[in-house]
Amino acid sequence: MSTLKHKGKGPQALTANGLRTGPVVYLSADYTWNTAFENAMLTEDPLVIARMSEAGDRDEEENLIVGPYFIDVDAETHLPARYRERFRAQGPSYDPGKPTYAELLMKDGAQVIGQQREGN
Amino acid sequence: MYRYDEFDHTFVRARSQQFKRQVERRLDGSLSEEQFRPLRLMNGLYLQLHAYMLRVAIPYGTFSGKQMRQLAMIADKYDRGYGHFTTRQNIQYNWPDLVDVPAILEDLADVEMHAIQTSGNCIRNTTSDPWAGAAIDEIEDPRPIAELIRQWSSLHPEFTYLPRKFKIAITGASNDRAAIRAHDIGLQIVQNDAGENGLQVYVGGGLGRTPIIGNVLREFISRHELLPYLEAIMRVYNRYGRRDNKYKARIKILVQETGLEKFRDEVEAEYAQLEPLDIAVPQEELNRIADYFSAPDYDDVSSSDEGYDKAVILHSDFAGWVRSNLSEHKISGYTIVNISLKPLKGAPGDISADQMRVVADLAQEYSFDEIRATHEQNLVLANVKKSDVYALYQKLVVAELATGNIGLISDIICCPGMDYCALATARSIPVGQAISERFSDPERQRVIGEMKIKISGCINACGHHHIGHIGILGLEKAGVETYQVKLGGDATSTAEVGKVTGKGFSFDELIDAIERMIDLYLRERDTGERFLDTYRRIGMEPFKGVLYGTD
Ligand code: SF4
Numbered sequence: 001m002s003t004l005k006h007k008g009k010g011p012q013a014l015t016a017n018g019l020r021t022g023p024v025v026y027l028s029a030d031y032t033w034n035t036a037f038e039n040a041m042l043t044e045d046p047l048v049i050a051r052m053s054e055a056g057d058r059d060e061e062e063n064l065i066v067g068p069y070f071i072d073v074d075a076e077t078h079l080p081a082r083y084r085e086r087f088r089a090q091g092p093s094y095d096p097g098k099p100t101y102a103e104l105l106m107k108d109g110a111q112v113i114g115q116q117r118e119g120n
Numbered sequence: 121m122y123r124y125d126e127f128d129h130t131f132v133r134a135r136s137q138q139f140k141r142q143v144e145r146r147l148d149g150s151l152s153e154e155q156f157r158p159l160r161l162m163n164g165l166y167l168q169l170h171a172y173m174l175r176v177a178i179p180y181g182t183f184s185g186k187q188m189r190q191l192a193m194i195a196d197k198y199d200r201g202y203g204h205f206t207t208r209q210n211i212q213y214n215w216p217d218l219v220d221v222p223a224i225l226e227d228l229a230d231v232e233m234h235a236i237q238t239s240g241n242c243i244r245n246t247t248s249d250p251w252a253g254a255a256i257d258e259i260e261d262p263r264p265i266a267e268l269i270r271q272w273s274s275l276h277p278e279f280t281y282l283p284r285k286f287k288i289a290i291t292g293a294s295n296d297r298a299a300i301r302a303h304d305i306g307l308q309i310v311q312n313d314a315g316e317n318g319l320q321v322y323v324g325g326g327l328g329r330t331p332i333i334g335n336v337l338r339e340f341i342s343r344h345e346l347l348p349y350l351e352a353i354m355r356v357y358n359r360y361g362r363r364d365n366k367y368k369a370r371i372k373i374l375v376q377e378t379g380l381e382k383f384r385d386e387v388e389a390e391y392a393q394l395e396p397l398d399i400a401v402p403q404e405e406l407n408r409i410a411d412y413f414s415a416p417d418y419d420d421v422s423s424s425d426e427g428y429d430k431a432v433i434l435h436s437d438f439a440g441w442v443r444s445n446l447s448e449h450k451i452s453g454y455t456i457v458n459i460s461l462k463p464l465k466g467a468p469g470d471i472s473a474d475q476m477r478v479v480a481d482l483a484q485e486y487s488f489d490e491i492r493a494t495h496e497q498n499l500v501l502a503n504v505k506k507s508d509v510y511a512l513y514q515k516l517v518v519a520e521l522a523t524g525n526i527g528l529i530s531d532i533i534c535c536p537g538m539d540y541c542a543l544a545t546a547r548s549i550p551v552g553q554a555i556s557e558r559f560s561d562p563e564r565q566r567v568i569g570e571m572k573i574k575i576s577g578c579i580n581a582c583g584h585h586h587i588g589h590i591g592i593l594g595l596e597k598a599g600v601e602t603y604q605v606k607l608g609g610d611a612t613s614t615a616e617v618g619k620v621t622g623k624g625f626s627f628d629e630l631i632d633a634i635e636r637m638i639d640l641y642l643r644e645r646d647t648g649e650r651f652l653d654t655y656r657r658i659g660m661e662p663f664k665g666v667l668y669g670t671d
Binding site: 017019020021022023024060061062063066067081082083084087088091092093094095096097098099100101 | 146147148149153167169170171172200201202214215216217218219466467470472538539540544547549550553596599600601
């Protein structure tokens with residue numbers, strides 16, 4: 001069932017898109033999905049990664065999120081390692097939206113999808 | 121303009137109801153993403169880099185003021201106040217919520233629009249000359265045939281699961297403004313020795329990772345026989361097209377692997393079998409469709425207009441815009457107005473909801489309530505009286521739609537790239553913006569003359585970089601954006617695929633590199649030569665010299 005594979009290097013974060021409205025989300029430490037990358041849980045611990053992976057599968061099956069996958073995070077900057085993922089985290093570098101991605105984040109704050117589950 | 125018949129109306133409504141239930145079933149989990157994905161794609165809904173993206177069909181790029189107003193309403197109500205015109209004459213929204221899409225489709229259906237066949241392995245929107253019906257070099261308006269193809273291909277059960285997507289373009293003019301030879305099938309209206317109009321059929325063109333210019337499959341086919349002939353091509357493709365490898369599945373690869381001669385024999389054999397089935401279109405039906413596109417009620421006006429002439433003399437900004445943005449009309453006293461969607465700091469093809477409403481008003485007031493979207497990501501009002509042009513221009517100025525750069529270096533085709541597209545390997549919008557910025561002086565642009573720069577954010581080539589005079593392809597190399605440059609591409613009747621100059625450039629190097637090539641061209645050009653002409657005359661080497669310092 002799972003398409004989730006972790007074969008990255010260094011700290012990992014788990015990302016996906018929310019199903020209902022489509023935003024980029026990251027799994028946070030309380031196992032909810034959060035639209036702000038700064039709230040993403042970063043870990044190198046294989047046990048935690050395994051739990052995250054299970055959470056990704058489960059929440060995909062429960063129709064909260066679509067297409068979860070792990071991304072590499074730079075250990076020093078704490079930003080996604082690949083620049084594709086930096087764009088996903090930061091929003092488009094050119095944005096004519098009214099409101100823009102950044103304005104929406106400012107206005108509404110980070111959005112949370114799912115229910116808190118402690119340590120799974 | 122074409123009006124839906126009852127079948128179209130019923131069908132589009134039924135489809136949007138169907139999709140509404142599919143979304144409900146997806147949300148409650150009765151459909152998995154795997155099951156839902158093909159269904160949403162059949163309705164133009166993608167999941168992109170940041171969000172869902174909905175692509176709305178604009179058949180052959182022609183639509184009305186009322187439809188444009190509805191597109192604006194949708195942009196405001198469900199999206200973020202703007203839309204993006206694509207290189208296939210469609211429009212897309214970058215931020216819709218999945219839960220809103222059924223309502224959007226309902227609102228589209230209210231104005232005879234939909235998002236069907238804007239995605240998936242089917243026959244996509246047939247694209248056409250944006251100056252159709254108005255161009256001075258036109259044999260015949262191509263849109264009735266484009267409409268015929270739309271009716272034939274829409275949900276054709278045989279062609280719903282093709283090996284890969286399939287794109288058709290048609291032009292009725294001698295100058296190709298629809299890039300027909302870059303399409304799976306390209307159609308050109310031609311006249312035979314008996315003076316009858318029919319179609320020349322090109323096959324096997326396409327961009328993507330294997331760019332190929334289409335070749336003539338049939339010199340002439342009458343319009344009655346066109347659909348059976350197309351059906352024969354599709355059947356041969358459907359039977360032999362490769363389904364084992366996505367990258368080899370387009371018809372261009374089949375034609376290449378089979379050889380044009382043999383492919384032609386296959387099509388002719390299939391066609392011979394088809395004829396008894398008599399699916400040729402009767403003349404009455406052709407007439408019925410053609411009636412919808414009959415010429416508008418042109419006023420009898422004189423070829424020159426005093427007010428217009430005066431405004432050109434008095435207002436140099438207007439004169440500059442006139443020079444680049446107006447095109448000659450077949451009726452004297454009328455002109456074709458090209459509205460640039462390439463402002464200095466914008467993204468090619470983007471338009472705000474407010475601007476959409478302005479264009480809708482202008483179309484209604486000055487151009488028989490008709491708008492065209494172009495594959496170069498601009499808009500056209502095709503039937504404007506010269507005496508109205510200055511008033512129209514002033515309204516464009518207020519709406520910030522009066523950029524005077526059609527066909528010039530800042531009139532760039534550019535895909536969304538890494539800023540929006542999930543498949544991208546690099547950004548393309550900021551590259552286009554930086555080039556426009558570097559060459560922002562209108563006088564300098566005019567001196568450079570006709571120039572087609574086309575930018576894609578990955579090998580899929582939605583930004584047509586293979587057929588740009590200068591083509592730019594964004595790639596990722598060791599975690600940074602690099603840009604490969606191609607020269608000598610051409611999308612017109614002298615179509616050609618450009619050649620790679622050599623190793624790529626970083627973002628910062630790229631803009632200087634382009635400027636060095638432009639400077640070289642200005643030094644080397646003979647009188648009347650465009651960049652492309654000079655390149656063809658002097659070849660790649662001098663350009664490599666200024667790019668890599670090898671001269
Ligand atoms: S060329 Fe690539 S990056 Fe650009 S729109 Fe197409 S798929 Fe996306």
